[in-house]
Amino acid sequence: MSTTRLPRLDAITGAPLIGTWASSLLYMAELRQAMYYFHTFKKDNWKLKSYVALAFAIDTISAVADYAFVYLYTITHAGDLVYQTKQNWAVPLYVISTTCVAFLVQSFLAFLYWRFTKNTIFICFLSVLILGALGGGFSAGLTVTLFPAYKDRNKTRICAAVMIVTQVSADLIIAGALFLELMKAKSLFKGERPVNNMLNRLVLHTIQTGTATAVIAVLALIIYLIDDETNIPVAIMYTSGRVYVLSMLVNLNTRDSSGRPQNWTTSSGQRGTVRVAHGTTYIFSTLQFSLTEPHSSNSESIRSSAWLPTLQPPASISEIRPPEIEMVPTDTKPVPEI
Known part of the structure; x- marks a missing residue:
């Protein structure tokens, strides 16, 4: 069969294939952090553990959708010209599941910030952004389901842009708010080296949590707006769900088995x-x-x-x-x- 009429496979299947490699590496790190959490913090409240398990399970579904997307294009329907011009069912599944993961992790961090500051007005504004990202993600997934052809991909421009912009905004605002609070706390402990070391580590985690997902989303959005028929943005976003869950697990695991922040000990071993x-x-x-x-x-x-x-x-x-x-x-x- 002649392959001259095949679409650009490098952009359609090559980029997602590379994306699954990066996703696999991050998923192994995520799995390791999840195993450590459930093995070490058995005394955590069942609601918190159920929340973590739900986020991990949905992200696993997202990872499976990534693999299914590549397998169907490169193996099951290899050389099928009609199939190669459409987005298969794995695309909306991946979009919706990743959006749900982002919603869970952002809600988790926003709730913790509210429990800390009781700043209801700020949390209401943040909730609008988080819900906007959730709605944009579901709209994008539904649009792809209704219009799977690559030539119709421009129909998802608005909802995809809303999803990414609100998601990035929420990530950066949450990270910035937590960063400011930690810096305020740090200013109260001048000269207290153990406490400052702990706060420095928490500040670093906060910056990494917000900027990693934001950079991934912004880069994907820019490439998508330049060329909406390439799957390079999809490949970049393959890592998004893993990064979200990893950020939550790393924050939860920054404790010893008794629940204290790591490297903070007392002579009696108690709280x-x-x-x-x-x-x-x-x-x-x-x-x-x-x-x-x-x-x-x-x-x-x-x-x-x-x-x-x-x-x-x-x-x-x-x-x-x-x-x-x-x-x-x-x-x-x-x-x-x-």
């Missing part, structure tokens, strides 16, 4: 409190870093948190300590995680 001269108590517990001023009212309390499914009230201060840092075990019980 630790740092108590300083002016009577401020800093509590480090399950995914939680919080501080309150004992002489402030509830409305004036200062809190800083890092990847925190729960908020834990600080231990009471009964006396003013000398100007030194002392590690003491807390006697408070953590609020059940959600």
